[in-house]
Amino acid sequence: MDIRKLLNKHALRHTESRVEILQLLAEQGSALSQPEIEKAVNTCDRVTIYRTLSTCLEKGIIHKVLDDSGLMKYAICKEEVCDEKHYHSHDHVHFKCNTCGDTTCIEEVHVAPFVLPRGFIVKEVNVLIQGICMKCNP
């Protein structure tokens, strides 16, 4: 994944911070929270991380990954499917391992569309599955 091209595509200047943060998210198999990113990155300020995440979220470069820890996590978007309203369609599920704590995108498992009662409009579906991951499974 070419971070430079990604930034260009979204009319964002390619700065050291952005490249480093996105590089990290791209290489990391798992979703990271701001505090986790802060620990892993050493060149930039805490505030820059927040702002980078916020910007990339708007542009649809990354997506939120819900977590039961109360911390919001973020992962890079493999396929970029976004509509104009900044809603991002995740057709994959997220898996959090209760042993190692990692949250990963499972691209192979797709979310079947949910049928809600009449009157509800579905814009986005987020699935978090918790359990034990392949690595931690004895």
Add this chain to the structure above:
Amino acid sequence: MDIRKLLNKHALRHTESRVEILQLLAEQGSALSQPEIEKAVNTCDRVTIYRTLSTCLEKGIIHKVLDDSGLMKYAICKEEVCDEKHYHSHDHVHFKCNTCGDTTCIEEVHVAPFVLPRGFIVKEVNVLIQGICMKCNP
């Protein structure tokens, strides 16, 4: 829902704070975060709310509701299906309205079991659907 009985059942003393917080969650149609509970309740301390939520979570009286705001929300358990390891089985989905902001449990919509790649063990599934709710749908 009889809060007294509920507390007795789990060997918890029935205090004013607990009754009030659980009453609130039981009456409220939507899941609430700690700050929201704090605003709605006036008798007890902020810390007591945190501790009450934590205790009730362990006992399986309430369950976490994931939210894209970064705040953890909580809702009372209608059916009490818990195993010994404090994992709670939600077979229902949660819906967050992007207009009014309310997050509600939709008991009618059940979560079909997900089939994960070999090696993964599923303990808990959490589905958050976002969009526009019945009330806000024009």
Add this chain to the structure above:
DNA sequence: GTTTATGCAAATTCTTTGCAATACT
């Protein structure tokens, strides 16, 4: 009377905002 739960204070962690300085195009 013993145990459990609360309140208060304080510390810690997470997140946001304003503004001047800096880096990118």
Add this chain to the structure above:
DNA sequence: AGTATTGCAAAGAATTTGCATAAAC
């Protein structure tokens, strides 16, 4: 040069911990 981005400081929320007091059984 002109604009977008960063860093720093500081404020604002959210959450946790310790310990003495108070309430439940």
